Amino acid sequence: MSKNKKVTMSDIAAAAGVSQSTVSLVLNGSNSVKIAEVTKQRVFAAAKELGYTNPKVFHALGRPKKIALVINGLSNLDPFIEAINGAHEEAWKKDFVLVTFNYGHDEELAKKIEAEINNGEYSGVIYASSMTRALEKQQVSSRLPTVLLNCFNHANKDIPSILPADMIGAYRAVQYLIEQGYEHIAHITGESWMLATQYRLEGYRQALIDADIVPSQAYVHEGNWSLKEAYLKTHEMLSLPKPPQAIFCSSDYMAMGCYQAIFERGLNVPKDIAVVGYDDQPIAKESFPALTTVELPYAEMGKQSVDTLCALIDRQPILSLRRKVEGMLIVRDSVKA
Incomplete structure (x- = not known):
């Protein structure tokens, strides 16, 4: 494969002879589905053979660095899913795997998620809300670079937030x-x-x-x-x-x-x-x-949250701590021109 072409999960799946979902699970380091060790090694080998060897992505054990996205509740029909999809796509482009955690307002689960995120395998965290809102408190660990998606924090204005205009x-x-x-x-x-x-x-x-x-x-x-x-x-x-x-x-x-x-x-x-x-x-x-x-503009907001987080991870300056993303007016037939 040309070095100039971006290696995708589909490319790795085809080379390893597995499904794209299996590639995603392996590169995520997910334990939610049991995958044979031989299959995992085949995926890692295919990824490296295709040129997907960025040291930012693979740990010494061959596992990718990850970004966590933590959300407090989401239904299957919620349009905010587009923000998560946009974040996943942008993270993959930047050689990160984005792992989504949904704690559904369960504070005990939220604590366990926080412990998982702080185990050393994550480079940063995006805290997301499906409803635009102000946070009453900081609900994620501040030890990692953090971005707020569709929410903001009055108590800590130094945390960048991405909001709809x-x-x-x-x-x-x-x-x-x-x-x-x-x-x-x-x-x-x-x-x-x-x-x-x-x-x-x-x-x-x-x-x-x-x-x-x-x-x-x-x-x-x-x-x-x-x-x-x-x-x-x-x-x-x-x-x-x-x-x-x-x-x-x-x-x-x-x-x-x-x-x-x-x-x-x-x-x-x-x-x-x-x-x-x-x-x-x-x-x-x-x-x-x-x-x-x-x-x-949820999809664009998701992408910008990853861009901002990557800038924090790389210690680059953030131009705006509260960025509002504008959506287009889409003219159709319900207004007489």
Whole structure:
């Protein structure tokens, strides 16, 4: 294989005659699945034969250096999985294997994970939250280089954090609606205590104010991230003496409830009323009409968390301790241009 070509897990799997998942488990040093020692040695031999011999990756025992990603809870359908996937890909590009630990709010398990991370085989740790939030305390060991992903720590501001630029995303969504000629723009929010809700509401209001449009409380309704609540709140707003011309929803999922209420009224999207969502989930592209939305840049956030951690490991300067990653406005068919 050419020295200029990046060696991948697929290359190693093909050379060793095993599955890609087996390669991942072996290079992770995972003990969750029992793998024959002869198979492990075949994987290590194939990796070295293909030129994957970076000393940063292999210990004296032939095991890779690792980065830990610790998360406090995640479901299979959680869009935050994209951040973890992005982190895994970037770590592999940088000759690290990223190992994910999910302690699901179990503090005893969290302590065991911390002990595992501090056993000398990890170069750094990414502490992640599927929900944007402030940490009440430092929940991971500070003995290793540490980056916070989708969370931040008021108590220790020296720990770099990677966050979504939710306020800017919401601002762009509403600004786009204003540019298309809409003035009476409503907003269906998530749960009011959540930072994502607060930032998106702030972006919505600021875009209106900058366009000399006075925000109306009659057009702001809490939808609790629920399709049903969004459906009910849309019906309420459509019954107002002056119903909105457009509705900005804090999630694509809520936008689907919005669609349903609009169609039940015999109205058309976008001919009679425009709808914009947030997150750019698969349902946004597959809905009819296809939903204009704002990308939630989880994959890029995951990659940047690894980049930042690698800079800390290499003792390089960090340009920003709190980096906010912007998502693109994706224009589709739910807004009349």
